[in-house]
Each structure stands twice: as C-alpha cells, then as structure tokens.
Amino acid sequence: MINSENLSFQLVDVLLVLAFCGHIAWTVKASSQCKQALSQEIRPHSVAITEFGAVGDGVTLNTKAFQNAIFYLNSFSDKGGAKLFVPAGRWLTGSFDLISHLTLWLDKDAVILGSNNPDDWPVVDPLPSYGRGVELPGGRHRSLIYGRNLTDVIITGDNGTIDGQGSVWWNWFKRKTLDYTRPHLVELMNSTGVVISNLTFLNSPFWTIHPVYCSHVIVQNVTILAPLDSPNTDGINPDSSNDVCIEDCYISTGDDLIAIKSGWDEYGISFARPSTNIIIRRLIGHNQNGSGIAIGSEMSGGVSEVYAENLYFFYSSTAITIKTARGRGGYVRNIYILNVTLVGVDTAIRFDSTFSPHPDDFYDPNALPVIERITIKDVIGNNIKVAGLLKGIEGDTFHHGLHGTAHIFKDTLPWFPQKLVNLSRKVSTPTILQIVTIYPIICGVQAVSRGVVIFCLMLMPLYSLVDQKWGRPWSLVYLQNNGELRAAVDALLEIGHRCCCYVFVEVHTACADRADNSGY
Template identity: 30%
Template sequence: MNKEYTLADFGAIGDGQFDNSEVFKRAFESLQKGGLLRIGAGEYLSGPIHITATNLVVEFETGATIRFIANENLYRPFYSRWEGVNCYCMHPCLLINESDGLIFRGKGIIDGSGPWWWATAQQKRNTQKGPVSAIETELAKLNPGYERQSGGGGGRQSQFLRPPLLQIRESNNVKIEGLTIQNSPFWTVHPLYSTNIILKDLSVINPPDAPNTDGIDVDSCSFVTIKNCLIDVGDDGIALKSGSGKDGVAVNRKTSDIIIEGCTVRHAHGGAVIGSETAAGIHDVVVRSCFFDGTDRGIRIKTRRGRGGHISDLHFQDIRMDNNLCPLTVNMYYRCGSLDAEDFSLERKPVTPTTPHIEHVTIEGCTSTNNRSSAAFIVGLPESPIRDLVISGCTFTVADEHLEPVSESEMYEGLPITEGRGIRLRNVSLTIQDVIVQGIAEEYVIEEDVVLTRE
C-alpha cells in the first residue's frame, strides 16, 4: 500500500456544518488505484459520495461520522436497481461502484439524515399520485412506462425514488466491518450485482416506523457473508433479492451462496427474509445461530405471481425467535406493490416466466416464543405449490396474552379468513419431524392441496 492519507489532508472540516462533498471527491480520486484513507473524529457533512477504486482501505477513527445532506436535488439520477427494477433513481448516498478490493472498517458512523426523507415519503404516499418535484419529473422522463412497473410499496408511482444509504454495485471483494450505519433515506446496505462481500460486526439502525428502511438487502449477488451484525430497522432486517418481474427475468442475475450467521434482528418486518423480488432465483442459503427479537415475522419467504424466479436450497438452523407476530412464513400471496388483482386469485393460473417456485427448504432446531398472531403461515400457489419443505426439531409457542388478529401473520391478499392460530398450510408438500406447537388446541390449519408427512 503506497499511499496513506487522512481526510484532513484534503481539506476536510468535521464541524457538522461545512460541506465536504468536494473533499471526499478529491480524496477518492487520489486513491483510485489503492491506499489507506483515515477519517478522524468529527462530523463530516457531505452530499453523495461515489467511489470507484481498487485495493483501498478506509479506516474510521472512533468518533468519526459521515452525515449526508437531506436535499433531494443533490442526488442526481443514476442508473441502478430500485425495488427490483433497473431504472434511473436517486444516486446512493455512499456508492462503491465497479470496484475491487475495498475495506471500510472502524467504529465510525455513516448517517443518512433520514427524518426529512421519511416524512416526505409518508406525505407523498398519502397525497401524491404522480411526479411533482423537479427530480421526480426528471426521473419520470428517464423511466418511460414507470406507471406499469410494480414495486414493493416504496413510492414508484410518484418517482420519489429515495437513495439507499450504502450501495455496493458491480464490485468484488468488499468488506465492511465494525461501522454503525443509520438513519437511511431508503434501504440501508444494498450489495447489488456483486461477489465476495463480507459484512461483519455492523450495527444497522433506523426507527421502527421509518418507511422502507430495510437493514441489509443482498440483491443479485453471490458469495456473501453477513456475520455478527445487529439490525434494528423499520422494514425487513436481512433480505435476499434477485429482481422483480419481467425486468428481473431479463437481467437474470441470481442470488446464491449466502451465509448469515450470529446476527440479531429487532423491530423489523422480518428477520431473515427471502424476497419479495425473486425473479432470477435465490439458491444455496444458510442462516444459522441468529436471534429475531420482536420482529413481525422471523424466517420470512415472500413472493407472488408476477415476481418470478426459483427459490431453492435454503437452510435455516438454530434460530431463536421471541415476541413475533408469526415466526415462520412462506407466502406466495404477498400483497405489496401489485397492480393486478389476478395476482391473488385462488384459481390455478398458467405457469409463465414470472411464476415463482419454492422448493428444498429446511428449517431445523428453531424455537419461537410469544407468537402473537399464529405459529406459522405456509401458503403456495395452486399452479406452483411449495415443494420439499422440511421442518424438524422445532418448537413454536403461541402467546397466552396480548394476541393480535390471525390476519396479521403475513402481508397477503386474496386468501380466505381463518381463525386458527396453528401452522396454516395451503398448496404445500411438507415433512415434519419432532415439531411441537404449544399454546393452542389445533396445531395445524390445513386447507387445500396439502401433502403432510410426519416422521
């Protein structure tokens, strides 16, 4: 490593007031071919940061914070993927793009100044039907046909396509370790089209009511390790995705070879989540020795007609879950973002390239306590039932107080109402062994097209 600098060498002022945008630009341009950049204690205000480099180490000293300016006009249109669809969207706050061999480490903080973004997104969701602001109008022109694109509920119809806080795009061999990453405008940590990524000992923090602030979204990536992270956010905790619908099928870049280990997730919509953007497939995933504390769902697989993709070879092991609405959900009637009521039909539909498929899923040695809505929700499609699901050595315990409606078990549409709080089964082939369901009289709610094998 032949270059070592401090951020102060480039004129940085860490007083929380000075705009360091040009400072970061000079620093990372100087280090494109490698080196070490130390960021000293202080609060460094900045607009979006774009990094393209090789063999670069960025080291945060204790007390170092990068805080991004909350001004939508700074985040110029950038072609990336937003809620599963390739399009122009706001430039990420911190972007690692087309890079190889980067390490970000230390006890510092990356802060996205989220409150303005969250309040604005909520207001637009409630009052705005289409683009209004200058950046929204510009994005709408760059994204013809956006009105017909589905989303996850983040705001595609207004084209208020908020920036993720940290995106790792088209990059290899990137390690992010020890940092606190917080107050994201949108998704927080978003590896995209990348390989060999390590996310270790991170704290990813957003308020529980901050909209669409997923913790970590691994999107069309391979060979990713997420280890010993604390995730406390306002949407899904750790999610695996691979594109949505026809666009995701056409791009055809899967997510595979993922390890999630030793992580704690709190207050999220789901702990370890597959989907709902699943078009190119998600395969060969291991989630083990994690704790999902107060998340709405624990282990969560979600997709629907129109999302597409094969989901297979998932292994969840030794997961502890407490105070969830529902600890285990496999949902092929996920409701958010759909523009077509036929997505939720109970009738058998033709299998198309955007029909999702789920098979070869193993859940073993998992325990849940204080489930407030139901023990589990497992619902496939009539034309694409869930196949080869195995649950072994697991205990699910429904709470005896502070119960919530069974319908809160998952975010679904089109299914009949049920009152049973046991394991709901529909369009699934399931093998169970040494499974205990406690706190209710009826362990299973068995509906249509269920093949249940007890061993």
C-alpha cells in the same frame, strides 16, 4: 429376494448420512468464506480527508473534499492501494464514489453525515434487474457511498458512524412529494472483494447496505439502527449477489433486518442473476414492520444456497419470511436456517405468495415462483402469537415444502396454512425431520371447527400412513377425536424410531368447548 424392510433401513441410513454431510459441508464453507475478512490488507499509502480541505463541523459540505481525495488516491490503485482516513468530527457530504483497492477508514467519533439537500444525491438509471425505481418509475437517487465495477474495497474503522439523516427522506416519502426512488446509504454495484466492518450505520433514507451484482462480500461487526417506524429502512440486502457473508451484526430498523433479493418480475427474470451462497451468522435484532430474515419479494432471478444460524429476534413482526407473488417467476431453494431464538415475535415463520407490487403491467401472470427444499430447525420461541402462516398461489406448488423443521413455541397459536393443495408431496430427503409439532386449531378457523391439526412438514413415511388411515394425501391432517389423535401420535413416534430421528409431539387445547383431553 430383497427384503423391503432392510432396503428401507439402508435408504434411511444413506439419506441421514447425506443430510449430515451436507450440513458439515455448508458449515466448513461458511467458516472459510467469512474468515477472509480477518486478513485485511494494510494499504501502503494513506491520506486524511482534512488534507483536502474538509471541515468536520457538521455544517460545511465536504462532497468536493471526498471526491478530490478519492481522485488522488486512485493513482495508487496499482501500487498496493490506499487508505482514506476520516478523523473524529462530523463530516457533512453528498454522494461520493469509491474506487478499487481503497480502504475508507472512520476513526472513533468520526461521523459521515448525509446532506439534507436532494440535489447532493444525483439521480442515476434504474437497476436493469428492476426496470425502474423500486418506489417510483424512472431513475433513483444514488446512495451516499457508492461504487460500481470495483475490486478490493474496504469500508471499516474504529466503530465510526455513517448517518444518512434519513428523516427528511422519510417525510418526503410519506407525503408523496418525491420524484425519484429514495437513495440507499451504501450501495456497491457489480463489484467483488468487498468488506464492510466495525462501523455503525444510522438513519438510512432507504435500504442501508445494498450490494447488488456483487461477489465475495463480507459484512462483519456492524450495527444498523433506524427508528422502528421509519419506512423501508432495511438493514442488509444482498441483491443478485453471490458468496456473501454476514455475521456478528446488530440490526434494529423499520423493515427487514436482512432481505435477500434478485430482481423484479420480467426484468429480474431476463437479467437472470441469482443470489446464491449467502451465509448469515450470529445476527441479533428487532423490527416493527418487517422480518428478521426475508427472501424476496423481488426474487425473480432466483435465490439459493442460503445458510443462516444462531439468530436472535425479539419484539418483531416476523422472524423468517419467504415472500413472492404471481409474476415473480424465479425460485427459492436450498435454504437452511438453524438455531433461532425468538422472544415476543408476532409470526415466527411466514411463506407469503401474495406480495402484489409489480414494476408495470407487462409482467407474466403465469410466471410462478418455485419454492423447494426449505430447512428450518431448532427454533425456540416465547410469547409468539402465530407459529406459522403459509399463503400459496392458486395452481402453484410449494415443492418439497418445509424439510426437517424443528420448532418449539410456548404460548403460541397454531399454523395457519392457506391453499393447502399447494404443499407438494414430493420429498427428496424424507428423514431430515427431527421434530413434529401437533398444534390445536383455534375455534372459528375456516374449514376446521374443533380438534387438532398435525402439520407434519413433509415426513415421507407419514404420507402412506395418511393415505391408508385417513385418505387425505396432504401433510395437514385433521383429527376430530382423541382416538384418532392417540393413533396418530403413536404412529408418529413409531416412525420416529424407525427413521432414527427424534419426534417431539406437543398438544395444546385451545377451544373452550373441548373438554376431552387425553394428555397428549
């Protein structure tokens, strides 16, 4: 006869090994994927922008000089490629195109300035996965530095600067005087073998770096800055792109530092190109209105296999966000976020399915996003207002919910889940969980007046415990007295020992009229 207890131990061992091996595999892949930037090719041909009549006085418009230089360098694309050298100076220009097998090199104290004349930013067709401009129907202004259908493109230098001078665009946007969607600072479309490194990007009119329909993209050692009140100045937005590495970056903007996207509603669903295999490492930054790392809300083509680690966000609105909406469709799955430090962040983790903007009225309200297999662990925060905020969709499900969450917050309010029925009980790897945090519920929260809340975050053995003892099948358990609290803590600790994982329990007392505190 098979001993069920021994079988459960064997299953736990297998799951732990699989989870550990999966983490190792991702780590190895991240290392190899990001190292490619270290071996940038030396171009056999090089010219300076001054050879084509450019003047670096910050006043002379040099669009023609950039266009002519790149047209000339295109003749070397089959001869090992070429480098366009931009020396120290302030080089005013409108939008210009890159070519394959090109290195755009900005020397120290070189600044490429975006023109303040909207006519210098041509209008192009909307992206097929969006169906229209993000902000307005119709086309969109082309980015300052633009390229499409390219191979082997490097934008780098000795910490030179690309300044979009976006304040005029922000003012036009706020006054609602624009006819087309604002331009990005750098956009590469349907390209492969892209490296962006060792530069500073300032004041983008809209998103700063936007690789869309791209593969094998590396962004390393860049600084991205925009005023904290500048509208929608996202830092780096991989969009329907795969095999992207972002590391060693500092970003301070008015919106998301990094936002992973894949198209908008029915257009993204039909285009069906996901963002996948995204590596983010050693990211530092802050914002006022967005998130440190966001997925969505335009994620209709799907987002998967995202690995982010060693993140530091300070004095920001939100640290980690997954944002979706009814009509988005698509999926967000296999997300791994590890080793996060937060200081002065309003909301640490937010899952929000109520982002309502749609490209038009033809979206399918029954196209519901699938959220599954999300791992967020080793998060340490100080002065965090809200640990977590979960907003679901009526009738939809967070499949598998949050796996293996390990977060510790000091001076923090509790999790505020909404539509708890949307948290699925199905768990594929139940033993990944390393820390279970018990938070108090603040007086006045709907449906809970006193006591504490256990947000067990999908630890499978707890479900049987919950079903048998409290008869509540969800992962949120209300405990109205210290006897239940003590029993729950003891049970959780026992589960932790049996599952060979560490269970941490933290209890705060938030309600002024709650005098009974056993010390748990």
